[in-house]
Amino acid sequence: MTKEGMGDEAMKKSLFYRAKKMPPSAQIMLLFAVEGVFLQYITSINGFGLNLYATNMGATDSQIGIIQMVPNIVACAALLPLGILADRLKSTKTIPMLTLLVMCAGYAFLGSVPALGERCMELFFVSLAFTAGALAIYNAQWQAMFGAAVSLRQRNDVYAFRNQFMFVIGILAPVICGILMGRCHTADGKLLVLRSFFYLCAVCVLLQAAAIKKIPVKQQEEGKAPSEAGKASSRFSVSDLLEAITSVGKNKALRWFFVPVVFFYITWQLDWSMWYLGQVKYCKMSEMTLSICNGVFNIGQLAAVGMIAKVVRKKSPDFALIFAGIGLCFCPVIMILVPHLPLAYRGVTFIVLMTVLNAPQCAVALCTVQILLNAAPEKNRSLLISLFTMITTLTNSVLPLLGVRLYTALGADLTALYRFNLIDLGVRILSTLGLVWRYQKAKKDGFLTKISD
DSSP: OOHHHHHHHHHHHHHHHHHHHHHHHHHHHHHHHHHHHEEEEHHHHHHHHHHHHHTTTOOOOOHTTTTHHHHHHHHHHHHHHHHHHHHSSSOHHHHHHHHHHHHHHHHHHHGGGGGGHHHHHHHHHHHHHTTTTHHHHHHHHHHHHHHSSSOOTHHHHHHHHHHHHHHHHHHHHHHHHHHHHHHSSSSSHHHHHHHHHHHHHHHHHHHHHHHHHHHHOOSSSTTHHHHHHHHHHOOOOOOHHHHHHHHHHHHHHHHHHHHHHHHHHHHHHHTTHHHHHHIISSSSHHHHHHHHHHHHHHHHHHHHHHHHHHHHHTHHHHHHHHHHHHHHHHHHHHHGGGGSSSSSHHHHHHHHHHHHHGGGGHHHHHHHHHHHHHSOSSTTTTHHHHHHHHHHHHHHHHHHHHHHHHHHHSSSSSSHHHHHHHHHHHHHHHHHHHHHHHHHHHHHHHHHSSSOO
């Protein structure tokens, strides 16, 4: 066989070539699953590796505390302008593709930071803006692209199918990283492992972009002449932002989405830093145990996503989201009870119980996207998604730090941990009741989320 023939044969065996030969619905489902796999790898390594990366470079406690804040501030500054711009572009893929290119360069730079000398910590925080910060922007604009690419009838199935593959990678990536780090006994060795994983993130971003490029997306502003569409895409006005904000107050479906769901996110984010503190300080988990913990949690969510998708089809995303609230209500209870156990049983008990209670959290991603896409009118949709993401990103910058400050004010000891989690339990019960109230209101007033045309 000639080299040209071998090249044609290899191309025909490639995943993207096969995807082109599939029916459109199957093609979209497969391509979003491939995109989700690469995204989940990046997200998992961010969640597991950034704090450990900084720690092994010699970061102080205060520097560790602002790792989550830096990318969130960058994302908040960029989300609204990019949301306005996205609504003026002909394709919803443009901003996500550009963001991925920025992330590719950012992860290549992040992997090189430890070799850059005494200024490595300052450069580390710069790299966060182009990696974790850009990732938050990508996630917001991805939702608008998803809404344009997938029909209303398909959204639940495509999203659930994508999430099943994502959870598999979410299981494997942190566990493999943790095992390799556990074999290293020096900071330099652990940094070398993490650097390799960050370099691989840069490669995954390019493959993710290749998958997105193949996804067929409906063009915006259909029916307009090219000159008119070009004129529309050039407008960039603060009036669009004001119009989007006022629509939240005027549109009942939007108003009943933003208020209870944002409050739910606030109560969810309050203990994110305390969660890590409880695992390390009171459950005495090592790096290896933390990686196993992350992997097992993803197994629980992988097992639950199919059941949640069935609830969405049978009832609605609005109803299924309540399960996430109920699960989160029990998490502070477990954090109160586990420290009473003998030390040898704390880690195992924590992992088992939290796996069960965290499983319904897969409903958050599965349901909020569908609810928001259903509530948001096509006009300014990207901007409304950016507005929601900006609000939850901003709260995510403040709430984990507020949780630690509250714990410190209460005494920064085991009794303070109990008191903090009792407060967290109280506000989570309120937010879950808010989701129940929202479902009843949507059902009564006729704005329950549709999952079919």
